[in-house]
Amino acid sequence: MAQHILSFDPASVAVVTGGESGIGRAAAIRLGKAGLPVVLTYFADAAAADGTVEAIVRGGGKAVAVQADVGDEQAVEALFERAERAFGTADLLVNSAGLNMSGVMLPDMALAQFDRLMRTDLYGPFLTCRRMVRALDAARRGGRIVNISSIHERAPRPGGVDYDAAKGGLAQLTATLALELAPRHIAVNGIAPGMILTPMNQSALDHPDELRRKESAIPWGRAGTPDEVADLILFLLSPAAGYITGTTVTIDGALSLTVAQGA
Ligand SMILES: NC(=O)c1ccc[n+]([C@@H]2O[C@H](COP(=O)([O-])OP(=O)(O)OC[C@H]3O[C@@H](n4cnc5c(N)ncnc54)[C@H](O)[C@@H]3O)[C@@H](O)[C@H]2O)c1
Known part of the structure; x- marks a missing residue:
């Protein structure tokens, strides 16, 4: 039964950004296992993508890796052209490529830093969504998009003006596109992870004390894994999620509900 629910259109092709690491890697592997041809991007680590x-x-499964800076319009064009040559029109997209917050407070934040975050975490999904939707329109086909945001799309942190602003923008990009693309049956959803054990949390992975301290703040009692997020991605891309669009699913062990406790 479960196999039936998560079966995909045999013509489907998935593009996963940030596929050499963390959540993107786990998602690419899950999608490949589900029988989908996968085109994954990497930024710098070709060996990891391999x-x-x-x-x-x-x-x-079947997969190819393509080097791409997701904030670069030409690179995104080349990525989708490569996907089309390899497997056909992409109709499933996971935007996982992203940079973490700099931790720099506003007075000291260089415009170049703010711009770097925006390019990766916000312009990247804009460019990939636009390119895939153009091709789907030409082919008169529907599709499904999952944008990996963060609980910090709503919960701010000092030193996170770059990241929090980019993810807040991504939340509205997701919602706006869902509305715009619903008549064409292109679903657009977000995922807002809390603390997930990927290289983005390398410091906690390297320091057991830091990991324990951070995990003690999570009501569920532990951080999440990339595979847990990948399972959610797989579901949101699948026909089983057919009528779900324009929503963001939080996956954080209830971390984001702990604001304003004890007052
Ligand atoms: N790990 C967490 O706790 C967590 C929490 C909330 C949200 N997220 C989000 O999940 C997504 C995946 O992060 P992760 O945890 O897997 O981290 P990660 O560092 O393992 O993966 C991020 C990937 O993005 C790639 N990347 C960075 N800049 C890029 C660029 N300009 N073009 C193309 N690729 C680029 C990196 O090479 C890397 O493969 C990110 O968008 C992140 O903001 C992660």
Whole structure:
């Protein structure tokens, strides 16, 4: 039964940004295992991207890795052209590529830093969504998009003006596109993770004390794993989520509900 629910259109092709690491890697492997051809992007680590491709191929799937800076319009064009040559029109998209907050307070934040975050975490999804939707319009097909945001799209942190503003923008990009694209049956949803054990949390992975301290603030008692987020991505991209669009699913062990406690 479960297999039936998560079965995909045989013509579907998935593009996953940030597929060499963390959540993007886990999602690419899950999608490959579900039988979807996967085109994943990497930014700098070609060997890590090859590792993701090998994991997919070992599981019986098909995948190619493409170097791309998601904030670069030409690179995104080349990415989708490569996907089309390899497998056909992409109709499933996961925007996972992203940078973490700089921790720099406003007076000291260089415009270049703010711009770097915006380009990766906000312009990237704009460019990939636009390119995929143009192709789907030409092919008169629907599709599904998942944008990986963060609980910090709503919960601010000092030193996170770059990240929080980009993810807040991504939340509205997701909602606006869902409305705009609903008549064409292109679903657009967001995922807002809390603390997930990926290289973005390398410091906690390297320091057990820091990990314990951070996990003690999570009501569920632990951080999440990339595979747990990947399972949610798989569901939101699948026909089982057919009527779900314009929403953001929080996956954080209730961390984001702990604001204003004890007052
Ligand atoms: N790990 C967490 O706790 C957490 C929490 C909330 C949200 N997120 C979000 O999840 C997404 C995935 O993060 P992750 O935890 O897997 O981290 P990660 O660092 O393991 O992966 C991020 C990926 O983005 C790629 N990347 C960075 N800049 C890029 C660019 N300009 N173009 C293309 N790729 C680029 C990196 O190379 C890397 O592969 C991010 O958008 C992040 O903001 C993560």
